[in-house]
Amino acid sequence: MSLVVVGSVAFDTIETPWERRDKIVGGSCTYCSLAASFFTRPKIVAVVGRDFPQETIKLFKKRNIDIQGLEVRPGDTFHWVGRYGYDPNQRETVRTELNVFEDFKPTLPPGYRRADIVFLANIDPDLQGDVLSQIKKPKLVAMDTMNLWIESKPHSLLNVLDKVNIFFANDEEIRMLTNERNLIRAGKKILERGPFLVIVKKGEHGALVFGKNLIFGIMAHPCEDVIDPTGAGDSFAGGFLGYLDKVKSLSQREIRRAVVFGSVMASFTIEDFGIDRFRTLSLSEVKKRFLQFKKLVSF
Amino acid sequence: MSLVVVGSVAFDTIETPWERRDKIVGGSCTYCSLAASFFTRPKIVAVVGRDFPQETIKLFKKRNIDIQGLEVRPGDTFHWVGRYGYDPNQRETVRTELNVFEDFKPTLPPGYRRADIVFLANIDPDLQGDVLSQIKKPKLVAMDTMNLWIESKPHSLLNVLDKVNIFFANDEEIRMLTNERNLIRAGKKILERGPFLVIVKKGEHGALVFGKNLIFGIMAHPCEDVIDPTGAGDSFAGGFLGYLDKVKSLSQREIRRAVVFGSVMASFTIEDFGIDRFRTLSLSEVKKRFLQFKKLVSF
Numbered sequence: 001m002s003l004v005v006v007g008s009v010a011f012d013t014i015e016t017p018w019e020r021r022d023k024i025v026g027g028s029c030t031y032c033s034l035a036a037s038f039f040t041r042p043k044i045v046a047v048v049g050r051d052f053p054q055e056t057i058k059l060f061k062k063r064n065i066d067i068q069g070l071e072v073r074p075g076d077t078f079h080w081v082g083r084y085g086y087d088p089n090q091r092e093t094v095r096t097e098l099n100v101f102e103d104f105k106p107t108l109p110p111g112y113r114r115a116d117i118v119f120l121a122n123i124d125p126d127l128q129g130d131v132l133s134q135i136k137k138p139k140l141v142a143m144d145t146m147n148l149w150i151e152s153k154p155h156s157l158l159n160v161l162d163k164v165n166i167f168f169a170n171d172e173e174i175r176m177l178t179n180e181r182n183l184i185r186a187g188k189k190i191l192e193r194g195p196f197l198v199i200v201k202k203g204e205h206g207a208l209v210f211g212k213n214l215i216f217g218i219m220a221h222p223c224e225d226v227i228d229p230t231g232a233g234d235s236f237a238g239g240f241l242g243y244l245d246k247v248k249s250l251s252q253r254e255i256r257r258a259v260v261f262g263s264v265m266a267s268f269t270i271e272d273f274g275i276d277r278f279r280t281l282s283l284s285e286v287k288k289r290f291l292q293f294k295k296l297v298s299f
Numbered sequence: 300m301s302l303v304v305v306g307s308v309a310f311d312t313i314e315t316p317w318e319r320r321d322k323i324v325g326g327s328c329t330y331c332s333l334a335a336s337f338f339t340r341p342k343i344v345a346v347v348g349r350d351f352p353q354e355t356i357k358l359f360k361k362r363n364i365d366i367q368g369l370e371v372r373p374g375d376t377f378h379w380v381g382r383y384g385y386d387p388n389q390r391e392t393v394r395t396e397l398n399v400f401e402d403f404k405p406t407l408p409p410g411y412r413r414a415d416i417v418f419l420a421n422i423d424p425d426l427q428g429d430v431l432s433q434i435k436k437p438k439l440v441a442m443d444t445m446n447l448w449i450e451s452k453p454h455s456l457l458n459v460l461d462k463v464n465i466f467f468a469n470d471e472e473i474r475m476l477t478n479e480r481n482l483i484r485a486g487k488k489i490l491e492r493g494p495f496l497v498i499v500k501k502g503e504h505g506a507l508v509f510g511k512n513l514i515f516g517i518m519a520h521p522c523e524d525v526i527d528p529t530g531a532g533d534s535f536a537g538g539f540l541g542y543l544d545k546v547k548s549l550s551q552r553e554i555r556r557a558v559v560f561g562s563v564m565a566s567f568t569i570e571d572f573g574i575d576r577f578r579t580l581s582l583s584e585v586k587k588r589f590l591q592f593k594k595l596v597s598f
Contacts, residue, residue, distance in 0.1 A: 086480050181385050183503075184521045204482075205504040206518070217595055219505070219516035222483045256598035296516055297596045299555035 001139075003245040004112050005032045006045040006131045007121025007234070008101065009052070009070065010078040012274065014230055015094075017086055021228075023079065024274040025056045028121035028144065031231035034278040035238025035265035037063040038286055040245040042238070043112050045069040045131060049077040049100045059279065068109045075100040088229040088270070089203040108134045117245050119237055120164070122146050125156035132163060140250070142166035142241060144233065150177050161190070166197045168237055174200055183208060184215075197255070199240070199262075201233050209259055216256050219296060221267035221289065228273045232266040239265030264289045300438075302544040303411050304331045305344040305430045306420025306533070307400065308351070308369065309377040311573060313529055314393075316385055320527075322378065323573040324355045327420035327443070330530035333577040334537025334564035336362040337585055339544040341537070342411050344368035344430060348376040348399045358578065367408045374399040387528040387569070388502040407433045416544050418536055419463070421445050424455035431462060439543070441465035443536060449476050460489070465496045467536055473499055482507060483514075496554065498539070498561075500532050508558055515555050518595060520566035520588065527572045531565040538564030563588045 007029030013022050029046040036042040043066040050072065060067050078101040081094040104127065113136055120128040120143040128143060141164045149157050150173060157177075161167060167190050171183060180186040187198045187210035200208040204226075206219040240262035247254050264286055268277045306328030312321050328345045335341040342365040349371065359366050377400040380393040403426065412435055419427035419442040427442060440463045448456050449472060456476075460466060466489050470482060479485040486497045486509035499507045503525075505518040539561035546553050563585055567576045 182523055182525070184523045202504065205501065206516075208518075208521070215521055215595060216598070217505075217518035217521075218598070219507075219518070222507070222514055222516070224481055224483045226481070253598075260598050294598075296514060299515070299517070299552075299559050299593070 001040070001116040001245045001248050002114075003036055003040055003042045003117045003119065003241055004045060004069075004108070004115035004135065005029050005036065005042050005119045005121060005238070006106060006128070007032060007119075007123055008078055009044070009046040009048050010080055010101075012230055013079065013081040014228055014273065015083040016228060017084070019273075021273050025053065026080065026230055026274055027078065028123070028231075028234040030056075030275060031234035031269060032119060032121055032238035032241075033060070033065050034063060034275055035235040035269070036242030036245070037065050038265070038281075038283055039239070039242035039261070041066060042242065043069055043115065045106050045108060045112065047071040047073055047100050047104045047106070049073060049075045052077045056275075059275075063278070069106070069112055071104075071106075073100045082230070084229060088226045091229070106131055116140065117241055118142070119241050120144070120160065121234060121237065122149075125149050125153050125160045128160045129156065129163075132160065140165050140244070142168060142237065144168040144237060145173065147173055147176060158193070162194050165195055166199065167195045168199045168201065168233065170201045170203065170233065174198070184210070199259070201236060203229070203232070207236070207259060207263060209255070211252075211255070214252055214255070216259060218259055218263050218293070221263060221293065221296070223267060223270060226270045229270050230274065231269045235269040236262035236266040239263075260290060260293050261286075263293065300339070300415040300544045300547050301413075302335055302339055302341045302416045302418065302540055303344060303368075303407070303414035303434065304328050304335065304341050304418045304420060304537070305405060305427070306331060306418075306422055307377055308343070308345040308347050309379055309400075311529055312378070312380040313527055313572065314382040315527060316383070318572075320572050324352065325379065325529055325573050326377065327422070327530075327533040329355075329574060330533035330568060331418060331420055331537035331540075332359070332364050333362060333574055334534040334568070335541030335544070336364050337564070337580075337582055338538070338541030338560070340365060341541065342368055342414065344405050344407060344411065346370040346372055346399050346403045346405070348372060348374045351376045358574075362577070368405070368411055370403075370405075372399045381529070383528060387525045390528070405430055415439065416540055417441070418540050419443070419459065420533060420536070421448075424448050424452050424459045427459045428455065428462075431459065439464050439549070441467060441536065441540060443467040443532065444472065446472055446475060457492070461493050464494055465498065466494045467498045467500065467532065469500045469502065469532065473497070483509070498558070500535060502528070502531070506535070506558060506562060508554070510551075510554070513551055513554070515558060517558055517562050517592070520562060520592065520595070522566060522569060525569045528569050529573065530568045534568040535561035535565040538562075559589060559592050560585075562592065
């Protein structure tokens with residue numbers, strides 16, 4: 001199988017109540033592909049400027065990520081400036097500099113067009129739709145989004161939603177999109193539109209998964225020091241889809257295990273700023289934490 | 300073994316965004332003992348006025364609850380008036396009429412004084428301490444509390460806390476009491492004071508349990524229609540302690556199972572107004588939902 005991830009490769013400036021980091025590498029595609037690389041060889045689709053650090057390109061290569069679809073353009077890399085409060089579930093966008101992302105119109109390399117799994121990470125839904133149309137008969141399409149697109153481009157977003165199999169969102173986004181406070185009913189509303197799986201990310205409260213004949217919940221890994229929550233959701237998607245790409249199965253058992261591997265990858269991401277935790281993370285640590293999750297919820 | 304529950308038997312007037320009910324039976328001791336009655340024979344300590352309905356007394360008897368310690372006094376029963384928003388985790392106290400509860404000084408019946416398990420439900424911590432001092436060498440003491448006492452009687456509350464084995468609180472209360480936002484660190488702070496178990500109730504997000512060598516989490520049962528959240532926490536405590544009283548063990552395995560039975564009982568309570576769900580609930584429904592919880596979290 002193969003996994004294509006389209007999204008942002010970016011700079012983030014992050015302020016938490018304890019620390020601030022300027023222009024560190026981030027982006028939905030970055031987090032997702034790094035997390036997925038522990039299970040499969042993801043192919044990425046994104047654009048960066050000439051200012052993007054070679055050191056991160058090297059990290060992508062070291063993690064065996066296929067960067068054929070990573071365009072390098074004249075200009076500056078996309079830059080997001082955000083701030084977290086004491087509640088890591090709450091974040092505020094201070095500023096967004098689109099830069100080279102502004103007129104990003106991805107053309108997929110030929111080797112990408114027969115991908116089995118596609119992840120449309122959180123970007124403009126029109127771009128998501130455009131990328132999707134370039135892929136021939138994918139077996140599994142997943143998407144993420146954010147409140148910005150729910151508010152500004154609801155029609156485009158629903159258009160993409162109707163074509164995907166798996167919808168990722170956080171609890172507030174899914175409530176906003178469905179106009180339904182109760183998460184179970186909100187999940188059902190999304191299922192009625194076509195996806196066979198809805199994955200609700202609840203930050204420190206874990207994740208809830210709804211399918212036609214499935215309801216599954218997992219706690220978040222208890223973390224005493226959330227250093228930087230950025231990228232947790234994309235790492236979740238990366239662990240989840242990377243694992244499914246590896247096992248080549250969509251059985252309920254593997255979907256449940258994929259959700260746990262998603263939670264595992266998210267739990268590592270928040271232990272350090274930006275993508276730093278991925279620089280040292282090993283597969284044996286990943287497997288060990290999977291077993292810790294088992295212990296956490298077993299009765 | 301035997302379980303003594305001290306708390307309130309009361310009238311509640313409840314307003315949700317959808318419906319209002321006037322002066323229906325509620326109270327922490329009521330919910331806790333009804334939930335516990337599915338596992339053991341709880342003995343209750345509380346006071347009511349002459350206006351308290353005989354029909355509820357009959358229900359207590361039918362559920363085999365020992366009401367020797369239920370005083371009936373001249374005057375009116377304690378009455379709480381509360382309001383819920385669209386988020387069932389958020390509630391507001393509109394009014395509290397203490398009535399006969401105002402000068403409640405419980406004297407335990409002799410048959411209660413050798414109880415193995417004591418639950419000090421949410422009442423004035425001075426009363427909790429007073430009841431506790433009347434019990435000879437209990438094997439297990441658990442307490443609950445609320446923001447009102449954390450703010451108004453912190454010294455009395457900590458005094459009781461230092462004498463109990465299990466502390467129940469919701470996430471906001473435990474943060475307030477420990478002045479610690481991170482729940483894991485907040486839990487550890489409570490453990491350092493003496494209890495061997497801290498149970499953090501998170502409403503729709505489930506529960507987290509911290510012990511010396513234990514960390515366990517359980518999702519809430521997915522509920523599409525939360526009719527009335529009142530009493531969920533006390534029903535949780537009742538299911539938890541009732542089960543432990545039945546199995547006569549504090550092994551990690553039984554503690555985990557007790558937490559799940561607590562969640563099971565809470566999940567039934569919120570399906571109807573007040574204590575109405577307990578009128579028809581059967582043990583086979585309780586066991587069936589326990590198995591549903593297994594399915595919900597298994598991977």
